Amino acid sequence: MSGALLVAGTTSDAGKSMVVAGLCRLLARGGVRVAPFKAQNMSNNSAVTVDGGEIGRAQAMQARAAGLAPHTRFNPILLKPGSDRTSQLVLRGRVAGSVAAGDYFTHRDRLAAVVADELASLRAEFDVVICEGAGSPAEINLRATDLANMGLARAAHVPVILVGDIDRGGLLAHLHGTVAVLEPADQALIAGFVVNKFRGDPALLEPGLRQLHTLTGRPTYGVIPFHDGIWLDTEDSVSVRPGGLVGPPQPPRGEQTLTVAAIRLPRISNSTDVEALACEPGVDVRWVADASDLAAADVVVIPGSKATVSDLAWLTERGLAEAIRMHAARGRAVLGVCGGFQMLCRRIDDSVESRAGTVAGLGLLAADIVFDREKTLRRWDTPLYGFEIHHGRVVGNAEQDWLGVGIRRGAVYGTHWHGLLDNDAVRRAWLTEVAGAAGRTGFVVADDIDVASRRDAQLDLMADLLAEHLDTDAVLDLLAHGPPSRPTMRTALDRPTG
Structure with a gap:
């Protein structure tokens, strides 16, 4: 077998990443022999690869699904937004400057x-490469610079499956409209559709899918049911909403x-760090963005940030900074990861990311942070798993060492390591400590939760769902023979006005 396929989506968070992972598995x-590929990703959730670079976390997860170690070739372009208009450009795993939305065409x-x-x-x-699109191919205002959706499909002449999340409503219109707004040459590569996260009786949906086929000339290859067992490795910030639980x-x-309040920072990065906590029985992890949400929390987690100084100012403006200090003053646990760790320190000297110079941190850890122009990228697989992605380095530290990967003062912990809580023994020991600090004597830490196995089980579950509900023979035919002949639909640009 040989071939390639592009999985595009009607929207962000439509399920592209998990469908690609399921197909890889x-x-x-x-x-x-299958490999994942995402030409260009825009995400602050990233991972360090075996070749010492940085890629989107979803591509690291998809590599795992394919039985491969994460490598920069699976995601050669990564854009990490630091503001609404500029992003750090990571090219083949390494920082290559920053780009503004308006001048991206020049690159x-x-x-x-x-x-x-x-x-x-x-x-x-x-044998096979399963590509993932970015956002939606219906963003025709960006078509001229598109590298990940129809721009990739047209350049490489690969068939496209369009995935949509029916749980959001309006999916039939999304599928029809996405094809309709494309140029005829792009339309020709759209082979068919996949409905994701369906709840209810498929027979009720069938008449709509038949009409969709009549209108577009394209079949629906599968209706994938909603399954609440799939929630780990969420990449898209769209799914990380204040008030929402992290996993069932x-x-x-x-x-x-044990109640964990995870701060939903505006420029949050590697939000997946808290997922390991949500795997634990009796640990309820919720995203929060208001100071009042910390009052009943046993533990506060400040995750990573792509805009540390800006997000620190946001904490102050919303009263969260003072609420975190009060939480720590009561002896309850606070954990800062990467950018969140830097915020816990006394001072941050940043002439790289924000160029703000020296600003005051939360002062809960007796250490300072100085930003280097060279980004630190490190990965460990033994004896502990974890990776580092940061410009800030610790100086002037007067705190107690924590596991050799961070520092602590009482119940305040800070580390640059992403994925640290995926280490089962570390997580159990830490939960025992923080439950004690919160006075939760009736909380029992489980001794049989294996987060790595949970992640693998989700990949197998997604593969099982595709095996049962997707026309895999049709997908294999696409891989073997390329884009099928499909009719051209009239686009909005073709239609007369008035």
Whole structure:
């Protein structure tokens, strides 16, 4: 078998990443040498690769699904937004400056060559490459600079499956409209549709899918049911909403639960760090953005940030900074990860990210942070798993060492390590400490939760759902023969006005 396929979506968070991961796992289980590929990702959730670079976390997860170690070639272009208009450009795993939305066109040809080179290399090495689109191909205002959706599909002549999340409503219009607004040459590559997160009786949906086929000339390859067991490795910030739970709550093993308030920063990065806590029975993790939400919390977590100084100012403006200090003053636990760790320190000297110079931190840890122009990228797999992605370095530290990967003062903890809580022994020991600090004597830390196995089980679950509900023969045919002949629809640009 040989071939490539692009999984595009009607919106962000439509399920592209999980469908790609499920296909990678399904094919790998069948003995196919498969690799994931996302030409360009825009996300502050990232991971360090075995070749010492940085890629989107979803591509690291998809590599795991395919039985591969994460590598920069799976995501050659990563944009990490630091504001509404500028992003850090990570090219082949390394920082290559910053780009503004308005001048991205000037980089297009150079970046397109990188994408073409990496995809060609993967297709030469692997039997199959499953590509993931970015956002939606219906963003026709961005078509001229598109490298990840129809720009990629057209350049590489690969078929496209369009995935939509029916749980949001309006999906049939989204699917029809996405095809309708595309140029005819782009339309020709849209092979068919996949409905994601369906609840209810599929028979009720069937008449709509038949009409969609009549209107577009394209079949629906599958209707994937909603499953609340799939929630780990969420990449898109769209799904990280204040007030929302991180994963379905697990019943406690003891008489009490432990409540974790995770701060939903405006420029949050690696929000997935708190997912390991949500795997624990009796640990309820909720995203919060208001000071009042901290009053009943046993633990506060400040996650990473792509705009540390700006997000620190946001904490102050919303009263969260003072609420965090009060929480710590009561002896309850506060954990800062990466940017959140930097905020807990006395001072931050940043002439790189925000160029704000020296600003005061929360002062809960006796250490200072100085930003380096060179980004620190490190990955460990033994004896502990974790990785670092940051410009800030710790200086003037007068605090107690924490596990050799961070510092602590009483119940205030800080680390630059992402993924630290995925280490089961570390997480259990830490939960025992913070439950004691909160006076939760009736909380029992489970001794049988294996987060790595939970992540693998979700990949297998997604593969199982695709095996049962997706027309896999049709997908294999696309991989073997490329884009099928599909009719051209009239676009909005073709229609007369008046």
